[in-house]
Amino acid sequence: MTAVTDKPTRAPGRWAAPPRPVWEERPSRAGLAGKGLVLTLACLGILFPLWIVVVTSLSSRKAIDEAGGLVIVPQDITFVAYQELLSGGQVTRAAIISVVITLVGTLFSMAVSVLCAYGLSRTGSLGHRWILMILLATMFFSAGLIPTYLLVQSLGLTDSYLALILPSAISVFNILVLRGFFMGISQELIDSARIDGAGDFRILWQIVMPLSRAVLAVITLFYAVGYWSAWFNASLYLNDQDMMPLQNVMIQLVQKQEAPVGLGQAIKTGELSGLAVQMAVMVMALLPVAVLSPFVQRHFKKGMLTGAVKG
């Protein structure tokens, strides 16, 4: 990756290195090559398995049979697995359920977290120390699986999607990150808005939140990924198989190698390959995350840092 030679005369491109300080020695060829190799291998170790999954999901039954299973070199590309999965039925329903839970849950979590973080960001306000203690203490203990299970059951949340949202709705860590960011916004700005007659809700909505886009993007991603990836609470609190979100369906289809409801016959006889169907479900689970997270990436460090330092 870094095998390009440095010639000081070369016009600086987007991939070029910034000028080196004069006191720093030039890197050796061997050092550069070694670094490039390790970095390339690390990236390949992550991308190669994903490549196999994506390519196999796009392969026809013939290509899969010829390869003896998983396909590495794409040939005979077809979208038949996706067409079958998305034309109604178990996986379509599960995907819609997952999308809705992720959207509703993330919105709820963000609303509660942002309000709480702003409420705690004005140090010196009444009770803010106590509330902070109550939240912080939860990072040191956990009530345990069994009591939590019994509580959710007692609240009548079994077989309800609320059981997938409420118990895990807020992360204290995320609130602290948001609070750290909000605390960095200058008091003068907030004061001037107050002179103009804005209340706390309005200040939060029109001053604080627009100034915190970076951290809001990061925390939204964290919550969304949390909801999208969750499967345990669904396995615990939902009994109805038709209510299961995508991750739980993926456990059945990929880990336990069952055929999707209604597609068993097509897989046995027709063009459809069971393996391609499994891989297509995996791609559906990874695609939203893989597409969204790089956009938020440049904010990660900023968002994490302010929270970690001031928390």
Add this chain to the structure above:
Amino acid sequence: MSHSTVPRSRAEAEQTRKTPVAPGDATGSGKRPPSGKLSLGLRFRRDRVLLLMTLPAVLLVLLFNYVPILGNVVAFQEYDPYISENGIVSILHSPWVGLENFQRILEDSAFWNAVRNTLVLFFLQLVLYFPIPILLALLINSVVRPRVRAVAQAVLYLPHFFSWVLVIAVFQQLFGGAGILSQLLRAHGYDGLDIMTDPETFKFLITAQSVWKDAGWGIIVFLAALASVSPDLYEAAAMDGAGRWRRMWHVTLPALRPVIALLLVLRVGDALTVGFEQILLQRDAVGPGAAEVLDTFVWWNGVRNQDFGYAAAAGLVKGVVSLGLVLAANKVAHLMGEQGVYKK
């Protein structure tokens, strides 16, 4: 209003009229105007909106983090889930058995097996997993081209956002009985092998999965620490004749030390929690002999066997020991002159 400090409400305006605040007194970021002289009632009137804003989060935390602590009383009961649909009613009517559940735990070889597996996995991850993000961060930090850096980071962070279900499914495609490794072995005339169900190698499989998923993400804190080192330090060291490696040893590593200490403290405090979801997903394939850890032990006995009192007792033991570990780890960090999770 001509005050440089703006009163937040009528209540405070009245107050400040009596005791004018010196200009510039309350301009620190995030600082409320001095409130020491305000009475509790006035402060409440001033801050009631802020309090209202924290209310939903506080209620959720109280309900789902604090109330369940009381539910641990079932550890001292012969809890019968069939008394009522409602767990609270069942708790009230279940017979008390004192410490019987805890006695059973101490004599249960399955429990001690879970303890052993948990500790083995913890130490294995500490040795094999923990150093990798540090090394990767040093590597990435030494890459000066911004584009190369950004691309490498994007790829390395990616698996952190995958669910455990997906990560394990991916590993199954690599190392499972029908995975790519077996496929290649068979194509060349060897026997295929199924690493995903082998109890012998399970602990290494778990560690490899953790590295694949989270080692890349782990570099982010170290990169932040590295970015905060002043370039002047490197320049001064270079002027004094320190080479590449001596600069790393005397400048870079000391900058990382507090972060490393903090993460070690967190890790040790969390020693009894080793990848619950990850292991639970593979428990059936590998078998409880190798794949039972404390958390899955609680799950199995409580959720599967409906032996709630027994499972809650095991969970309580784990919770109390964990709390002790967190506090002890912090103490050690403070003794070593590091910050730890909370301040002294």
